[in-house]
Amino acid sequence: MTTPHENEGKGILSWHRRALEGKGAFFAIAVSAVASIGGIVEIAPMYSATAGPELLAGVTPYTALEVAGRDIYVREGCYVCHSQWIRPFRAEVLRYGHADVGDWSRAGEYAYDRPFQLGSRRIGPDLMREGGKYPDSWHYEHMKNPRKVQKQSIMPPYPWLHEDTVDPADVQASVQALQSLGEPYTDAEVQAVAASMKEQGDTIVASLAQSGIQTSSDKEIIALIAYLQRLGKDGTAAIAASEKQQ
DSSP states (O other): OOOHHHHTTSHHHHHHIIIIITOHHHHHHHHHHHHHHHHHHHHGGGGOTTSSOOOOTTOOOOOHHHHHHHHHHHHTTGGGTOOOOOOSSHHHHHHHSOTTSOOOOOGGGGTTOSSOOOOSOOSSOOOTTOTTTSOHHHHHHHHHOHHHHOTTOOOOOOGGGGTOBOOHHHHHHHHHHHHHTTOOOOHHHHHTHHHHHHHHHHHHHHHHHTTTOOOOTTBHHHHHHHHHHHTTHHHHHHHHHHHHHO
């Protein structure tokens, strides 16, 4: 009867140790190469305009103000606690879907998300169909003090969003970067970012004024509200239209 030590030096395990594990530098390079290939396979399609999902009719790129809100959403790490992905299961659709449509997430809804905000945890609810679920004033108060509108909420407050302002030049740079990646923004739309932001922002400010809230269209909270109120709206409308045709 032989022991493991007596068998050492024989078979695949021994070859692996001699050829790879025994050569630290070579092994590190090999591991890095394999990991890089895996990363490229996952990341490259996100930056290819022709490798994305088929578009759903009616799904359009984010407006300039919504791009600004999305950048704030990413900056504040909202994706850590909130997902944007309703899986095709009954419980998922009933809890997070739209009341009029059996609308789990479709790939085409993410065509203009770079990168995707699918998330991996649900400490808070899924936000895939957040658009239009609550009025603008609800989001305004929720970001200032979550417990004011949801007593059981464990979400932290984000009061600085109501004070800090958005720089249109930064948003223009973001829109221009998206354009370079294949998003269908025209040069005229890139140049008109500031005007577009003010126009949409003024609409939200007017909506808030009806609830007795006074603010200005350049605040970060206005951009974030614009983004949150957009989530899922295009997809819900497209899915509803598709189901009617069937």
